[in-house]
Amino acid sequence: MRVAYEDLVHTLLRVVLAAGLPLERAHLCARLFADATLDGVASHGLNRFPRFIEMIRSGVVDVSARPELVEARGAIERWDGCRGPGNLNAYDSMARAIAIAHEQGVGFVALANTNHWMRGGSYGWQAADAGVIGICWTNTLPNLPPWGSSAPRLGNNPLVIAVPRAGGHVVLDMALSQFSVGALSGYQARGEALPVAGGYDAHGDLTRDPSEILASNRLLPIGYWKGSGLALVLDLIAATLAGGRATHQISSDPVQETGLSQIFLAIDPSMPRDTAFAARLADEVIENLHASPAVDTARVTFPGERTLETRRRNLVEGVPVDPEIWAVVQRL
């Protein structure tokens, strides 16, 4: 079923206000959940919302907390998220990175002690909308076996890279497992097989069955050993620079997943020379991509392109919601 975007926002706003978020924070929080859903990422939008409220009620998420500056040096700052709502902490941190970048060309914020940021892509769109390149990542609870091991000791640490462009921002938003846990749950709920192998079954063989993978807890890193190495270094950088926790210190219980570490980097592309050059070149890169001969009947698209199409369509036709989850949220 589909609901109007403004009805979605209205319902979410009512619930987060009732959960105790201050007015202005509540608006931003509801918008971030609604926009993820609008953009087709319900797994990290509406579908995650009941757990978010549960974590407020259990005291894991502190609705009144605001991030606090711990230390600053030139273009780099370290912040403490004080266990506040993860999406608000992430938004504030990217906003701060953008502000530093406007002054110094580059802005770098390391955030400790925060909660799940929900859809990471939100902070990429935020950066691109502000006209800057945005790069951010988070660590997660242990959910990814390092290459060569069967035990989930690494996080699948989503990485977001956004490049602003008048003709449509390019926004890459990817977990370092071949499929995010939310995506696996989505395939499972729809009774679909994965398009490619996404992890291992109980026998240690690669499989396209999402249920087998969620049962074995052996997700596959992108590029095998490469994604495993990338997950490790992103955790190392986030935890040590933020002065926070690394994945192995985070509870593997999803409703106790807290104390995360995140990085937000903004780069202002406007240099005295050649801003028009850069815009033209970016368009050329996208034109070249679009002109790539497609195999099968698929179009060749850039990261974020389908998101923009989904957003436009859902604003007109309504936002697709899972009826059961929507009923749950309406009763919250």
Added chain:
Amino acid sequence: MRVAYEDLVHTLLRVVLAAGLPLERAHLCARLFADATLDGVASHGLNRFPRFIEMIRSGVVDVSARPELVEARGAIERWDGCRGPGNLNAYDSMARAIAIAHEQGVGFVALANTNHWMRGGSYGWQAADAGVIGICWTNTLPNLPPWGSSAPRLGNNPLVIAVPRAGGHVVLDMALSQFSVGALSGYQARGEALPVAGGYDAHGDLTRDPSEILASNRLLPIGYWKGSGLALVLDLIAATLAGGRATHQISSDPVQETGLSQIFLAIDPSMPRDTAFAARLADEVIENLHASPAVDTARVTFPGERTLETRRRNLVEGVPVDPEIWAVVQRL
């Protein structure tokens, strides 16, 4: 066969001096080629050296060029590589990023108009040896089909991330294809199958045969659509920030591959508080990784760990070289 490290350096130094590099630049250039080989990456060390000399002789690489500052703003600088030797330009750019990071916490250098940087990991080790986190990447000639296409319109744009650590730096150095072109050539030369599928055969099926992949020119991006998206955004950022060329503007002929764009980011982890905390935490992350239960008999290692072991062994036992290539280099 194996040759002593100092004999390798001596031979390479003689050739680059004869090729016209100024004395101090010749030493650095020979060392970078020798160290890549010493570390077990001959594909981007000794085995690439004859082509490097060929590109000097053909005028593609200008031995007398030095990178020139184009513009600066706060923590970000843009440089022109002036088609100088790619490894020297990259080394100088990372050195400049490190110097900015020592002042401002973060240093960001975008380099245009350069040549192949050979082993990307070299600039990660360089940053880590200087005590800073280093992140760098390069675009390449078109050698990777975007997801959904059969034509190599993207580069496999290697990405390097290095984290300094007293107990052994963590250095990730990976092309965004499942195997670099150099690695595929290595498997082909040794008559070995790839450990996992690395690209497509002539029929459009995934294959572990390196010859089939080199023939079809259809390498597989890591994580399928994810590596494809990552390659696109890294090219976009490097080319637009550097004011340089994007992959689609670079010749697909390897001996004419020039005018590359690269990014060098350095982050100084030493903040007034908690430097000891960060070092302890990094060690804990590595201990947790090492304690992961291994499948089969493989050890679970961090990126760079085997490199350090290889380096130590080859310093004692001699550096493995391909006898034919070594003979060619000695005659250069």
